[in-house]
Amino acid sequence: MQYLSEEKVVHLEKVANDIRVSIIEMLIEAGSGHTAGPLDMADIFALLYFNVLKHDPARPDWDERDRLVLSAGHICPVLYAAMAHAGYFPVSELMTLRKFGTRLQGHPHREALPGLETTSGPLGSGLSQAVGMAIAERMDNPYTSKFIYCITGDGEWNEGQMWEAAMLAGKEQLHNLVVIIDRNGIQIDGYTKDVMPLESLRDKLEAFNFDVQEVDGHNLRMVNDAIGKAQSVYGKPSVIIAHTIAAKGVDVFERDFRWHGNPPGKGPEDRVVKSEQASSALAKLRTLGGTIIPSDS
Amino acid sequence: MFVAHLDKKITTAKVDMIPSRNGYGEGLLQAGEEQVNIVALCCDLTESTRTHLFAEAFPERFVQVGIAEQNMASVASGMAAMGKVPFIASYAMFSPGRCWEQIRTTIAYNNANVKIIGAHAGISVGPDGATHQAIEDMAIMRVVPNMIVIAPADSVETKKAVLAAAAHSGPVYIRIGREKTPVVTTNSSPFVIGKAMLCAQREERHASTVGIISTGTLLHTALVAAKTLNAAGIGVSVLHMPTIKPLDTVALDAFAADHERLVTIEEHQIVGGLGSAVCEYLAGTTPMSVTRIGINDVFGQSGEPEELLAYYGLDSDSIIDRIKQLITI
Numbered sequence: 001m002q003y004l005s006e007e008k009v010v011h012l013e014k015v016a017n018d019i020r021v022s023i024i025e026m027l028i029e030a031g032s033g034h035t036a037g038p039l040d041m042a043d044i045f046a047l048l049y050f051n052v053l054k055h056d057p058a059r060p061d062w063d064e065r066d067r068l069v070l071s072a073g074h075i076c077p078v079l080y081a082a083m084a085h086a087g088y089f090p091v092s093e094l095m096t097l098r099k100f101g102t103r104l105q106g107h108p109h110r111e112a113l114p115g116l117e118t119t120s121g122p123l124g125s126g127l128s129q130a131v132g133m134a135i136a137e138r139m140d141n142p143y144t145s146k147f148i149y150c151i152t153g154d155g156e157w158n159e160g161q162m163w164e165a166a167m168l169a170g171k172e173q174l175h176n177l178v179v180i181i182d183r184n185g186i187q188i189d190g191y192t193k194d195v196m197p198l199e200s201l202r203d204k205l206e207a208f209n210f211d212v213q214e215v216d217g218h219n220l221r222m223v224n225d226a227i228g229k230a231q232s233v234y235g236k237p238s239v240i241i242a243h244t245i246a247a248k249g250v251d252v253f254e255r256d257f258r259w260h261g262n263p264p265g266k267g268p269e270d271r272v273v274k275s276e277q278a279s280s281a282l283a284k285l286r287t288l289g290g291t292i293i294p295s296d297s
Numbered sequence: 298m299f300v301a302h303l304d305k306k307i308t309t310a311k312v313d314m315i316p317s318r319n320g321y322g323e324g325l326l327q328a329g330e331e332q333v334n335i336v337a338l339c340c341d342l343t344e345s346t347r348t349h350l351f352a353e354a355f356p357e358r359f360v361q362v363g364i365a366e367q368n369m370a371s372v373a374s375g376m377a378a379m380g381k382v383p384f385i386a387s388y389a390m391f392s393p394g395r396c397w398e399q400i401r402t403t404i405a406y407n408n409a410n411v412k413i414i415g416a417h418a419g420i421s422v423g424p425d426g427a428t429h430q431a432i433e434d435m436a437i438m439r440v441v442p443n444m445i446v447i448a449p450a451d452s453v454e455t456k457k458a459v460l461a462a463a464a465h466s467g468p469v470y471i472r473i474g475r476e477k478t479p480v481v482t483t484n485s486s487p488f489v490i491g492k493a494m495l496c497a498q499r500e501e502r503h504a505s506t507v508g509i510i511s512t513g514t515l516l517h518t519a520l521v522a523a524k525t526l527n528a529a530g531i532g533v534s535v536l537h538m539p540t541i542k543p544l545d546t547v548a549l550d551a552f553a554a555d556h557e558r559l560v561t562i563e564e565h566q567i568v569g570g571l572g573s574a575v576c577e578y579l580a581g582t583t584p585m586s587v588t589r590i591g592i593n594d595v596f597g598q599s600g601e602p603e604e605l606l607a608y609y610g611l612d613s614d615s616i617i618d619r620i621k622q623l624i625t626i
Contacts, residue, residue, distance in 0.1 A: 069375075110378075110407050117378065118403070125371040125403050132375020132383075135360060139336070139381075161399070164368035171363075 001052040001228065004221050008051070012220050015085060016046035020249045020285050022081035022094050027263035028278050030098040033106070036259045037075035037153060040184050040244035043218050045082040048149065052227055057087035060114040066146055067117045067133050071126020072153035072182065073107040074261075079116075080104050088115045124159030126150060127179065131169045134177040134237075147231060150179045155187030158196045163208070169237040170209030178230045179210075179239040182217070184246040186257035201241055210239045217242030250281040301496045301537075302485035307517060308524050314477040317514060318416050320455025321473055322347025325384055327456070328463035329355050335463060336376060338362050338369050338385045346386040346416045370396040373411045374403035382410050382463060389415025389431035389472055397437050404468050405443045412462045413438075418448075418472040419513065419564035420592060420609055421602040430597040431472070436569025438470040439542045445469045445490060446542040448513035448563075448571075451480045454539060457488035465490060472513065474564075476602050479517040493538045493548035497523045499556070503532030505624045508556035509616075510536045510549075512571045515562050518606075521613040522620070531624055532556075544574050546582075553579060558586040560620060564611060567591040588623060590616060 004012070019042045027033045048068060049055075055065045070079050077097065084091045089103070096102040103113040107121030117133075120126045130150035137144050156162060169177055181201070189195050198204075202212045211233040213226045223242060230238035246260070247253035253264075264278035306312045329335045329351050336358045339348045343361070352359040362369040366387050373383035385392060393400050393413055404411045418431045438446045447462070447469065449455040455473055462469040469490075487494065497520055499506055507526070511519040516537045523533040536552045538545065553559060559579075561572035572589030579585060592609055606612045610619065 067378075118375070119407050120402075122398055122402050125367070125374075125399050128368045128371030128399075129375035129378070129403060131368075132372035132377075133379050134375075135372070136336070136376040136379035136381045139357065140379075161365075161367045161371070164363075164365035165372070168362060168365070168368060168372065172360075 001224065004051065004224050009220050012046050012050055015050050016042045017285065018085055019046055019078060019081040021282065022084065022091065023077045024250070024264055024278065024282050024285060026077055026081070026094045026097045029095045031263060032098060033077060033263045034074045034261050035253060035263055036184060036186060036247040037072065037182060038078035039250060039253065040217065040246055040248040041075055041078045041151070041182050042249065043220055044180060044223055044242060045078045047220050047223055049082040049086040051224065053149070054146070057083070057115070060088065064146065067130070067148045069118050069126050069130040069133070069148065069150045070108060070120055071130070071150055072123065072156050073120030073126070075153070075182070076108045079108065083115055089113070123153070123156040124161035127152060127162055127165040130177060130179070131165050131172070131174065134169070134174040135172055137176060138174070144176055146176065148177050150177065152179060152181050153187070154181055154183045154185065154192050154198060155195065157181070157198055157201070166205065166208045166210065173209070173235045174237040175234050177237040178227065179237065181239060181241045182244055183241050184244045186246045186260050188257070188260050190257050205239050209236050211236050212239050212241065214241045214243065217244035218248055249285055252281065301494050302483050303481055303496060304483050307479060307481050308521050312517070313480040315452040315480050316475060316477050317449055317452050317455045317473040318347045318475065320449065320452035321386070321414055321416070321459055321471070322350040324456035324459025326350045326354055328460055329358065332382060332463060334380055335382045335384065336360065338373055338383055340364050340366050340369050340387040340391065342387055342416070346414065348386050366392040367396040367399050370399035371403045374407065374409045377409040377411050382412070384412045384414060386414040386416060388429060389418040389434040390429050393434055393438055393470065394431055401441050405441045408443050408467050410466055411468055413468065413470045415470065415472045417475040419474055420597045420605045420611070421474055421476050421514070421564060423476065423602040423605060424599050426599040427596040432565050432592045432597065433569065434472055435541055435565050435571070436573070439569060439574065443468055444542065445540065447471045447490065447540050449473065449539050450482055450514060450516040450537055451478060453480055453484065454482045454486065454488055458539065461488060461490050474514050478514040481517050481520065488539065491540045491543045491545055493536050493545040495534065495548070495552070496520060496537045497533070497535035499532035499534040500527050501532070503527070503530055506532040506556045507620055507623065508534050508536060508552050508559045510538055510552070510559060510561045510571065510575055512538050512541060512563050515564055515611065518611065518613045518616060519562055522616040525613070525617050526620055531620065533620065538571060541571050541574055544578055546578055549575065549578060550582070553583055553585060558588070558623060560588045560590060560623070562590040562611065562616060565591050567593055588619070590619060
């Protein structure tokens with residue numbers, strides 16, 4: 001990973017915008033899937049795949065690669081879109097999401113697509129797998145520079161298994177583990193503070209022996225710096241609580257938990273209206289309110 | 298069909314009594330010596346599951362996960378993704394009992410090279426009571442794609458099963474028991490995943506013929522019953538099926554053809570285990586009378602192992618009576 005120059009930030013913002021466009025397009029085409037999480041994690045995935053990860057899309061099984069474990073499997077549209085734009089597979093294949101015979105299963109399946117590190121969807125088990133990877137890596141290379149990144153949702157921390165995994169990560173002092181929590185404040189049934197309050201997440205994770213940082217999940221430079229600091233932490237695992245705006249990028253979807261599990265065009269309200277919303281969302285995304293010229297124009 | 302090479306003492310009072318879990322400890326240690334990528338995980342039951350032999354020999358390759366079976370299953374999946382061959386052990390009631398979804402999604406669906414050891418399986422756990430008596434574990438593992446399911450007869454066969462699992466690429470479930478049970482097989486007895494073993498052949502002179510198919514530590518009970526029944530004029534053979542999945546259908550076909558009726562015995566619910574597997578196969582090929590002996594849709598209770606086995610009809614006397622009744626029907 002490298003320091004973010006002004007030019008690099010602008011480039012990554014454009015990449016994130018391309019990823020958001022792809023997310024909306026693939027969800028409209030699929031007719032089902034999750035909207036909010038993928039949109040609000042687009043900035044972080046752009047940063048990971050285009051500045052942070054040590055990886056090679058031409059060699060997805062390269063042994064020295066960092067591992068990115070998506071624990072919150074339901075936000076896979078952002079993972080697939082980031083991978084496609086990074087060159088793992090053609091961007092056109094994104095339109096096969098959730099369709100019969102696709103490599104882009106509704107929730108990611110490791111055996112289906114090179115470059116996926118795990119199978120996920122049932123919440124709570126990705127962190128355990130990342131912990132297992134970090135332990136195994138350290139067995140072989142005590143001074144490893146290979147990092148295991150684990151992306152979780154915030155509602156996902158309702159699962160008891162997350163805390164089992166966190167306890168083990170703290171016990172094992174896994175400084176090669178970097179967890180990023182998408183703290184968008186929503187889950188399917190409502191706001192996380194109503195469904196199952198998580199706060200103080202920072203205090204809880206510190207008590208589990210994590211180094212905890214909190215960042216604006218849409219501020220690329222801030223997230224990049226936090227990942228850099230997490231890499232330098234010794235003797236404990238790191239977690240970055242990324243505060244995000246649910247469905248960031250499409251103002252009519254933002255902060256509304258009803259967009260957690262619905263695709264554009266098949267919304268919680270009238271279907272025709274939503275269909276119009278989908279195309280208007282796409283138009284708004286393409287220009288980000290007129291501030292960005294889409295890369296395909 | 299294999300030649301069984303059973304211990305000559307098996308139906309005498311001199312038979313060796315060793316818990317099958319000892320075979321896990323010894324097998325894991327040997328596998329660890331032979332393969333550097335083997336690692337072991339345990340949930341606060343290290344000595345009880347006999348994982349301690351490995352943990353003491355290879356502390357750097359052992360992970361104490363604490364009382365957290367769901368985490369253990371998925372941590373093992375992650376370690377397998379990095380090239381390790383994890384063996385995870387707990388009581389069968391907790392793993393696979395508690396962590397079925399983690400095993401299904403993060404181990405079996407990925408065909409992760411994880412070996413799952415379910416200790417203290419069966420009703421013979423005894424005084425701990427129904428909460429700790431795993432009599433549904435084979436059913437929930439057998440239904441999962443990619444999963445191999447093994448119930449060894451004794452400690453000697455358990456050790457062989459562990460070594461075979463270590464050499465096999467992909468998920469394997471092995472159920473083992475708590476109590477000391479008769480050592481029936483010998484170092485010369487063959488063990489191959491997916492292969493059954495003919496352990497007793499009926500006497501040709503008898504008109505009525507019954508084939509007993511057993512799995513797990515009830516092999517010894519089956520052999521005792523067969524010996525008595527052959528002496529009483531009923532031709533009884535015993536086919537030992539340590540591998541429930543994949544089923545040895547070649548051996549099953551031959552065994553079914555050689556007997557008028559079959560009886561399956563297992564320390565497990567009669568739904569979903571060996572008896573079900575046999576019936577499912579035969580229903581589609583050569584339908585015949587199959588009597589499933591096992592736990593009949595009830596939970597267990599506290600008691601001494603032999604008391605419980607007798608109460609639930611799984612001791613040799615009960616099996617002898619049951620088979621005699623079948624013949625007179």
